[in-house]
Amino acid sequence: MFEGFARQRIRIDETTLHVLIGGKGPPLLLLHGFPQTHVIWHKVAPELAKDFTLVIPDLPGYGASQGPVPDTAHRNFAKRNTAGIMARLMTRLGHERFFLAGHDRGGRVGFRLSLDHPERVLAFAALDIVPTLAVWEGMGWRQALATYHWQFLAVPAPVPEHMIGLDPDFYIDHLIERWAGDATRLDREAREAYRVAFRDPKVIAVACADYRAGASTDVADDAASRELGQRIGCPVLALWGRYLDEGVSVLEAWREWADDVREVVLPCGHFLAEEQPEATASALQGFFSAQT
Template sequence: MFDGFTQRRIETSGATISLRSGGSGPGLLLLHGYPQMHVMWHKIAPALAEHFTVVAADLRGYGDSSKPPTDDRHAPYSKRAMAQDMAEVMAALGIERFMVAGHDRGARVAHRLAQDHRDRVTRLAVLDIAPTHEMYSTTDKEFASAYYHWFFLIQKYDLPERMIGADPKYYLDHKLGHWGKDSAAFPDAVYAEYLRCFSNPETIHASCEDYRAAAGIDLEIDEADMAEKLECPVLALWGAKGFVGRKYDVLESWRKRARHVEGGPIPSGHFLAEEAPAETLAALLEFFRR
């Protein structure tokens, strides 16, 4: 799936990050969403590697990256902690300045990475999200119904962990099918990787901690620098068949957090890079090659 890429594990100050890297040119970090891992980029990473040094990483708690112990505030799974991992990973690879594309949870980490490491992130692409603070502050029945998992996963340990862990395959099938509009988007080998990693009880727990952090400490961190708009260019893409673009004015929501925002819909459901790889690749190349 990643011909020509090298698999690595890099120790950061807070976790061990598993990744694949390949290609040459300017650095481009790819971050995955829930409930997936870096393999979600398999359809477009090789093409991106023709132009960039591509780093496709598993977030802490996901895939084959480590699952650090948590605390009462869920700080080890804050987007700040996850972003710090990625800043250290890129430094370890000798890439001081780089671009970032993130999908879903990875886009939230990418946003915090660009916010906390302004001198290093040169361009940011966020796929199928509005800013976390915007989504929580405008929660209503429509949002809570479509994104019920946000409110399920933040329940106290270990209610969601036990319920998901009772049948992780059923839960994964439901999530991919609920959000995806193209059942052919997930080849057997890719699905098997998702299931292998998500069947790990430590991954289930860590992913719940990710959402618990988003409902608490992440909001506090966002509020502290809400007025400090990003200076780097931002590309916002969303699935034309999905919920985010129907519910939010995505570009306007990002203009509250960044000075230079562009983008538009991709003909897909939630999983842009897998459901509409050609269109997603074209949009990313046009943005990152400027």
């Protein structure tokens, strides 16, 4: 995986990031989601690297990155804090303005990065999510059952950490089988990388901290931004799999936050970059190339 990419460890404040860098052209920051690592991009990176300089980190505390210590105020893993870390990473690498794509939790970091640092983001692609407030405010009982992990992972420590830690391989496989349209499309090597990552209790704790922030601090930050009328100024692509059901229209949810929004729907489940890599790469290339 990622042949020809350089691997670096870059210290940003209390975080040491594991980062892959490769390709040529304008910079494109790729952010993964839960329950995965940078490995989600392994099928699309070779194609995107033809046109873009790719920066592919493990998010703080995920994979091979070391993150700050989870805190009781749920600020260290709030999307605002993580977005700031990503902005400083791109500055460290010499990229003052860049394209941005985020899947799942990485998409939520991208949302906050686009709001808080509008001068930095040229265009933003959100993969298989709607904004956090839209999820919570649109959650009926059917969505609550379908997305039970939002509530489960946000339960105070140490309950979810203990339960996941008893058999992390089972839990990762459970999530992949639950969310994928066709789980066989995910490579065995990739799935094993995700299992290995979550065998580390520190990674489990970070994932829970991430979701606790998503049920508290992130909600407060997003609500404040909405009250202030803060909007995403750059073009936005909502790229999602047809099985996504958050109880709201994906396109309309993003139009609540941005004026220039377009969508692409793929015939797959949650893991677009692995289930439909050619179509995902094509959609991202077309979207970002149009902004150059």
